[in-house]
Amino acid sequence: MDARQKEMLLRLMELQFAATELNLYLDTHPDDTRALQEFRMRSQELMSAKMEYERIYGPLLNFGLGMTGRTWQWIQDPWPWEVNWRRS
């Protein structure tokens, strides 16, 4: 796994975590317009980052949300527990 792929995965995790946090906040503050606006922005960023990653490195999910190319790419990437996340 090259440095760019690792950086993109890390960015995906950050965006997904932020979207989840805002999702939980909006569960108890559904009328907070600032939080709703930031949630929309982070969600769009997350969607764009996922599409960009899948365009370059293949699907993130095995079915439903990702497109399958001409070959079965699901098993080509390392699994999350196989990635050394420490910065070298």
Next chain:
Amino acid sequence: MRRQLPGSHKPFRLIRDSDRELAREQARRRLRRQPPQAEDTPIDDELTSPAGRTGIQSIASTADRLARTASGSDCCRIDPGDLSAPTVLHQSSPDEGSMENRDKEASSLTQAAQSGSGWPFEGGEPEATHVASQTAPDTPSSLIFGELATAYVPCQMFGQTLSLRDALRTGTLFPELVRNVPLYQKPPGT
């Protein structure tokens, strides 16, 4: 399903401080009484000659023997006068009743442990569970434990947010929720 223990059918009764003080005073009076002297009859004679006695005499002599054998310690001393009348045997102070319930609970828990259905944690069932299971189901918990704790949690307001990288590292997007709890690490040697 609520777990039932022996004695749970008994209604809950508040024991006030005045009742406890009265029970302590009665116990002090009993302890002040002198135990009977041991020179009257050899213990072996009473052990070998119960025939021909009435039930009350037998109880009194047994109490007398126990009092003589336990004359060195006040906690085991039994006054024969308390056992001379059969009705005395059926009276129980609050402390004696609780001891009886405690014995029943202990035997019940032992049976449950042997049958594999006991309390799953070490150290036995929590004391609060014991107390709650012995009370009537409709007893307010405030009567058992006193006033319960009440939490006042201020409502979160949306303000500054951490950067995405800091949020992922600290575990929250909101700086007011950062607790700096140390991350879990495996113990050394594992």
